[in-house]
Amino acid sequence: MVVAERKPIEEILAMVADFKKVLLVGCKGCVTVCCAGGTKEVGILGSALRIARKKQGNPLEVVEHTLERQCDPEYVDQLAPMLAGNGFDAVLSMACSVGPQFIAKKYTIPVYPMLNTTFIGGALEHGVWAEFCQSCGNCIIHNFGGLCPIARCSKSLMNGPCGGSANKKCEVSPEIDCIWHLIYDRMVELGQLEKLRPVFPIKDWSTSRDGGPRKIVREDLKL
Amino acid sequence: MRLNYPPNVRIVNVPCTGRVDVIHLLRAIETGADGVYVAGCMEGECHFRNGNIKAKRRVLAVKKILQEVGLEPERVEMFNVSASDGPRFAAIAREMTERVRALGPSPLRDPEVCAAWMEAAQ
Amino acid sequence: MKAGSNLEKVFTQGHFAVTGELGPPRGASVEVIEKKAGYLRGVVDSINVTDNQTSVVRMSSVAVCKLLVDMGLEPNLQMVCRDRNRIAMQSDLLGAYALGIRNVLCLSGDHNRFGDHPQSKNVFDVDSMQLISIVKKLRDEGKMLSGQELEGVPKFFIGAAANPFGDPFEFRVTRLAKKIDAGADFIQTQCIYNMEKFRKYMHIAHEEGLTEKCYIMAGITPLKSVGMARYMANFVPGLDVPDYYINRLKGVDKKKQADEGIKIAVEQIQEVREIPGVKGIHLMAIEWEHKVPEILQAAGLLPRPSVN
Structure with missing residues (x-):
């Protein structure tokens, strides 16, 4: 899933400093699962903003609403009645950065992102998420025991580990596993170490963001 | 035991402090409570494994939010008290009441309520 | 002869090679380079020029x-994968050759989080092994990565780095073999302090016939003080400094620590010369270039052979 985290409240307060009434919109997709922008987080942020502004003597009206998803127009369309003539100064989106862009495309009202969209990843345990994919558009992880060196090696080495690997940790930080050490261990475990022997060829990054913004068209799914 | 504790403490019953969420504490503050605390079982004695530990983490999260929005984090607190320990329950109620009195009324209260509070305090 | 550089000739004529290292200045001063180069003149066969080492911005290694070429010295161009994509790499390589540069050392590069611009975007379009293959393709096929025929072929003597002390140790020799497969003609190792581990590494490499396929140079970095030894031991990832050296430096008077460091370096050079397959040393006297002649003299590596 897309993993995100809420921006610091101080930054958000600066964004909304001139507003009196805002619509805070959550998303029941990925950001609900990673506890960053679902109904619950909308409630917490809404309350925090009201507390802050009430304390300043400059109350902010925060209307809370959570959509099924913000990355599909049919759900974003549901905001239309709320935004019609209710005097909102801005929409605050708690979705990944796709959400505010979809809202901005549809409505003529300033939209602000409440989250920093951080990575494509998964939960290591409750409350801990890590990056697993860089969406390079051409998956090669089967060559590396099912582990991704592009997203998980600090230098995206395809022929690692580099000389900085020590005690299974990355030279960049002891918090980061050396994915190449893990790839090595896994290949030994699978009895496939010889697969790491050839020099892995230079990657074609044209399927990645380097080829320009990407689009997928599925004719079979069109209505 | 007929123990007294300050009458300003309003008790909200929950089945376990593990049920208490960030939003519950924030809503209490938002609606004008001068302070709010969670009284959970002693650590290691949760009847539902670790509800009190979870509550402790959530209280810390609320403290952080209060700091960010410009309120004293001391207005929220986590206490551990055994269900059979009435005297400690009363002592905690007094301790928290004294702490919050020292901090003064919540700036989120209505001004009239605050004025009355200050008058009463004098 | 693949490139005909002085370094390559020293190797092919059977001499024990010595390379030095020059860290470019954090500024545009030519004087700094002239001064450092002066210490290395005539005492090393080729001079590595680091490429924004530790991700700190310094004068361009190509420049x-x-x-150095203009001063009549032979450089060894270090190129890292951190700051250039394949377009810039090939372009810089062609330019470097046109400027008279004949040796290139292909490296991944220290991560930009370490340096003075941790906010920068890194590149890592290719890795060090793939960079080696690019230089080889330019040289041996006369073609760019795209297949485009070159107008003028850069004949580089290709170098790569190896760290025998990185983990997992069991994979380190395999990685050396991969670099040789990719096209490395010579290897410069990470600074060696754990001689026992290096011997073990070289033994495996020798057994696998790798020492016949490329020239391996042992990395030597003299320890200036006990403080530096401790720093290398604790803060440089993938370095292995045994307590033995720290204790030796600690055991002498502070004023004598530099001399002891030189003594250790000379001993290390003598030890690596005894190891089968070691064809030279790469002396990285970090901000201590002026001590290089003294160290090499004491190690019996002067004068340098003159080759044609």
């Missing part, structure tokens, strides 16, 4: 290499 410094050209300055």
Whole structure:
């Protein structure tokens, strides 16, 4: 899933400093699962903003609403009645950065992102998420025991580990596993170490963001 | 035991402090409570494994939010008290009441309520 | 002869090679380069010029290499994968050759989080092994990565780095073999302090016939003080400094620590010369270039052979 985290409240307060009434919109997709922008987080942020502004003597009206998803127009369309003539100064989106862009495309009202969209990843345990994919558009992880060196090696080495690997940790930080050490261990475990022997060829990054913004068209799914 | 504790403490019953969420504490503050605390079982004695530990983490999260929005984090607190320990329950109620009195009324209260509070305090 | 550089000739004529290292200045001063180069003149076969080492911005390695060429010295251009994509790499390689640079050392590069611009975007379009293959393709096929025929072929003597002390140790020799497969003609190792581990590494490499396929140079970095030894031991990832050296430096008077460091370096050079398959040393006297002649003299590596 897309993993995100809420921006610091101080930054958000600066964004909304001139507003009196805002619509805070959550998303029941990925950001609900990673506890960053679902109904619950909308409630917490809404309350925090009201507390802050009430304390300043400059109350902010925060209307809370959570959509099924913000990355599909049919759900974003549901905001239309709320935004019609209710005097909102801005929409605050708690979705990944796709959400505010979809809202901005549809409505003529300033939209602000409440989250920093951080990575494509998964939960290591409750409350801990890590990056697993860089969406390079051409998956090669089967060559590396099912582990991704592009997203998980600090230098995206395809022929690692580099000389900085020590005690299974990355030279960049002891918090980061050396994915190449893990790839090595896994290949030994699978009895496939010889697969790491050839020099892995230079990657074609044209399927990645380097080829320009990407689009997928599925004719079979069109209505 | 007929123990007294300050009458300003309003008790909200929950089945376990593990049920208490960030939003519950924030809503209490938002609606004008001068302070709010969670009284959970002693650590290691949760009847539902670790509800009190979870509550402790959530209280810390609320403290952080209060700091960010410009309120004293001391207005929220986590206490551990055994269900059979009435005297400690009363002592905690007094301790928290004294702490919050020292901090003064919540700036989120209505001004009239605050004025009355200050008058009463004098 | 693949490139005909002085370094390559020293190797092919059977001499024990010595390379030095020059870190470009954090500024545009040519004087700094002239001063450092002066210490290395006539005492090493080729001079590595680092490429924004530790991700700290310094004068361009290509530019410094050209300055050395102009001074009549032979540079070894270090190129890292951190700051350039394949377009810039090939372009810089062609330019470097046109400027008279004949040796290139292909490296991944220290991560930009370490340096003075941790906010920068890194590149890592290719890795060090793939960079080696690019230089080889340019040289041996006369073609760019795209297949485009070159107008003028850069004949580089290709170098790569190896760290025998990185983990997992069991994979380190395999990685050396991969670099040789990719096209490395010579290897410069990470600074060696754990001689026992290096011997073990070289033994495996020798057994696998790798020492016949490329020239391996042992990395030597003299320890200036006990403080430096401790720093290398604790803060440089993938370095292995045994307590033995720290204790030796600790055991002498502070004023004598530099001399002891030189003594240790000379001993290390003598030890690596005894190891089968070691064809030279790469002396990285970090901000201590002026001590290089003294160390090499004491190690019996002067004068340097003159080759044609």
